[in-house]
Amino acid sequence: xxxxxxxVALIGLGLIASSMFWAMKRSGLAGEVTGYAxxxxxxxxxxxxxxxxxxxxxxxxxxxxADLVVLCVPxxxxxxxxxxxxxALKPGAxxxxxxxxxxxxIDAVAPHLPEGVHFVPAHPLAGTEHSGPRSGFAELFDHRxxxxxxxxGADRDAVEKVEKLWQxxxxxxxxxxxxxxxxxxxxxxxxxxxxxxTMVGVADDIRxxxxxxxxxxxxxxxxxxxxxxxxxxxxxRDVFLxxxxxxxxxLGRFTEELFALQxxxxxxDGEHLHAYFTRTRAIRxxxxxxxQDTDAPDFGRGKV
Numbered sequence: 001x002x003x004x005x006x007x008v009a010l011i012g013l014g015l016i017a018s019s020m021f022w023a024m025k026r027s028g029l030a031g032e033v034t035g036y037a038x039x040x041x042x043x044x045x046x047x048x049x050x051x052x053x054x055x056x057x058x059x060x061x062x063x064x065x066a067d068l069v070v071l072c073v074p075x076x077x078x079x080x081x082x083x084x085x086x087x088a089l090k091p092g093a094x095x096x097x098x099x100x101x102x103x104x105x106i107d108a109v110a111p112h113l114p115e116g117v118h119f120v121p122a123h124p125l126a127g128t129e130h131s132g133p134r135s136g137f138a139e140l141f142d143h144r145x146x147x148x149x150x151x152x153g154a155d156r157d158a159v160e161k162v163e164k165l166w167q168x169x170x171x172x173x174x175x176x177x178x179x180x181x182x183x184x185x186x187x188x189x190x191x192x193x194x195x196x197x198t199m200v201g202v203a204d205d206i207r208x209x210x211x212x213x214x215x216x217x218x219x220x221x222x223x224x225x226x227x228x229x230x231x232x233x234x235x236x237r238d239v240f241l242x243x244x245x246x247x248x249x250x251l252g253r254f255t256e257e258l259f260a261l262q263x264x265x266x267x268x269d270g271e272h273l274h275a276y277f278t279r280t281r282a283i284r285x286x287x288x289x290x291x292q293d294t295d296a297p298d299f300g301r302g303k304v
Contacts, residue, residue, distance in 0.1 A: 001168045004161060005067040006031040011059055011081055012072035013037040013046050014232075015127060016098045018136025020070065021052055023169035026138040036062035037133070045133045060088040068165070071097040071109070076238035079108030086112045094118040094158045100185055100235075102149045102178040104242035110151070118158035121149040123181065124171060125189075129230040142170035143291055149178050186246035190239055191254060194247070196228035197236075 008030040010017040017035065024030045035052030036059050037043050046055045056062040063069045063085045073081055078099060089095070095113055099105045102121050113119055126144040128135065146166040150159045163173040176184070199222070240247055264272040 001027045001029060003031050004029045004165050004168060007066045007068075008033045009063045009066035009069045010035045010052065010072055011062060011069065011085065013042050013051060013055075013133045014072060014131050015135040015140075016124060017070070017072035018046075018051050018133050019126075019138065019140035020072070020098075020136075020169065022136055022138035023141055024165075027168050027170075029165055029168045030068075034062045034066065042133050049134060051133050051136070059085050063088050063090075063093075065090055067093055068162070069093060069095045071095065071099070074232075074235045074238045075099045075101050075105060075242045076234075078105050079112065082109040082112040086114055086117075089114060089117050091116045092118075094120055094162060096120045096122050096162055098122060098124055100189060100239055101242040102181045106149070106151065106178055118155045119151065120154065120159050120162040121151075121178070122162060122166065123147045123149070123185070124166065126171075127231075129227050131232045131235075139170070141166070144171055145292075146171040146173050147176050147181055148173055149176055149181050151178075182243050183246045183249075186243060186250040190243055190247045191250040193228055193231065193236060194240065194251065195254070196225045199225045200229040 008024065010020060010033060013035050014037075021033050021035070024033060032053045034054045034056055035043075035046055036056045037046065043055050043057065046052055059081065067090070069085065069089065071078055071081055078097060082095070085095075091114075095109070095117060096119075097105055097109065099121075100123055102123065106119075106121055109121075110119055124141055124144065124146040126140050126146075128140075146163075148159060148163055148166070159175075163175075166173050261273070261276065263269070264276075
């Protein structure tokens with residue numbers, strides 16, 4: 001593919017930013033990629049492994065002259081970062097993000113951006129439990145979705161260019177409004193993460209099952225709860241606080257379903273259990289049919 005942006009700045013150098021860099025380089029999508037991380041250790045690691053063409057020691061230096069600036073920081077930090085980079089943004093530049101909450105990010109970022117700078121929020125639905133500059137790899141976004149969330153009146157050229165970049169990095173793209181995005185993500189990501197954290201916490205609390213047994217005998221179910229629960233705690237704290245309403249709505253529905261299953265087990269209602277599991281199994285088959293996972297024993301996770 002040809003170059004889409006002459007200069008891209010990545011603010012934050014964790015899993016998503018590092019994967020974006022390698023994916024952009026793989027397909028020649030950016031002329032130069034600058035990067036910045038608040039931690040000097042992360043900047044040193046990035047320089048050591050060749051992450052970004054130029055690692056900068058300030059946000060202002062990183063975004064200077066950039067055609068696209070991507071905020072790859074926890075949701076709770078987005079507003080402060082936007083305020084800090086605003087004076088250094090190039091007129092006509094596009095600012096985007098990769099946060100898994102959109103309404104709160106728009107509210108935090110948009111007021112700080114100068115007139116003439118385009119804001120195109122986005123969210124790649126891809127990740128692993130790993131974090132930091134060394135965690136990224138070019139294939140992370142291949143055949144995964146990136147949801148783009150344009151605001152009313154957004155510049156269509158800017159929106160389409162961001163979508164073209166994500167497509168060039170291997171992703172499928174779709175557009176969605178912010179409120180609906182946050183509800184969808186509460187269902188497919190936020191509530192499941194909270195349930196995973198809870199299940200791992202429950203196992204830790206039940207002293208009749210020793211820690212050694214939990215670790216040694218973990219099969220696929222609990223093992224994958226622990227994989228999800230190993231995700232970055234700062235990021236997930238911010239996600240739940242920023243998407244409170246949608247997450248609480250889905251958790252309320254989950255609680256109702258859980259009570260119904262408890263009752264079926266207590267009453268010996270095998271018919272209810274079988275019908276419920278049959279329906280949920282069909283959803284799993286749909287995910288596989290859509291190419292978003294495989295039925296391999298490792299759940300399709302060849303890269304961890």
